[in-house]
Amino acid sequence: MSMSMSAVPVLSPASSTLSFTQTLQNPKPHHVHPKTLTPSSIRSSSSPSLVAKDELLSLISDQERGLKTEGNPSKRSKIIEAIEALSIVGKDTITTDSLLSATWRMMWTTEKEQLFIIKNAPLFGTQAGDVLQVIDVEGGTLNNVITFPPSGVFFVRSSIEIASTQRVNFRFSSAVLRGKNWEFPLPPFGQGWFESIYLDDEIRVVKDIRGDYLVVDRAPYNWTE
Secondary structure, X not given: OOOOHHHOOOOOHHHHHHHHHHHHHOOOOOOOOOOOOOHHHHHHHOHHHHHHHHHHHHHHOOOHHHOOHHHOHHHXXXXXXXXXXXXXXXXXXXXXXXXXXXXXXXXXXXXXXXXHHHHHXXXXXXXXXXXXXXXXXXXXXXXEEEEEOOOEEXXXXXXXXXXXXXXXXXXXXXXXXXXOOOEEEEXXXXXXXXXXXXXXXXXXXXEEOOOOEEEXXXXXXXXXX
């Protein structure tokens, strides 16, 4: 059977170029809807995060806010491994929005200065109470606070700025050691950053510029000067 050339579709170079150009100029729309992750969604959607959270809280439960961990490198390594496992689960979350504004109470830390004060407070006839991180994102402030009940307190004021979805930059501005009827100003110095990951709506894990770690929960009260 013969077929005439007129019956065979022929695509000329000119028509081919035009067709390709039109495709580029009028691409098929493609819409991407980013997934919004919250502390609650992390907690409910990922069983590995629940396991890591339970393991972390179990590991720090008897560590006296980190005092016992100082002399136990093996325990410290296990706690940090649990924290790093949680940071992988929460790597896509936003932790520098308004939810960060709160009075956060220390549960455990590797920060030597805070642990030194907690450990040695009895030498000065007192006991360290709650150790707090008081953050106001909108106001751009951070107070690091160590209380000495019933009326003593040491706190360092800082200004903060949001650097990314999980990082906050800070700069110390002043420090105060205060008793019931007296106050002694101290010269602060330094600046740095910290990054946060939420374990759930109430518990947050922090890593700072020096590589120190901090586990905090939302205090049942708001601390003010």
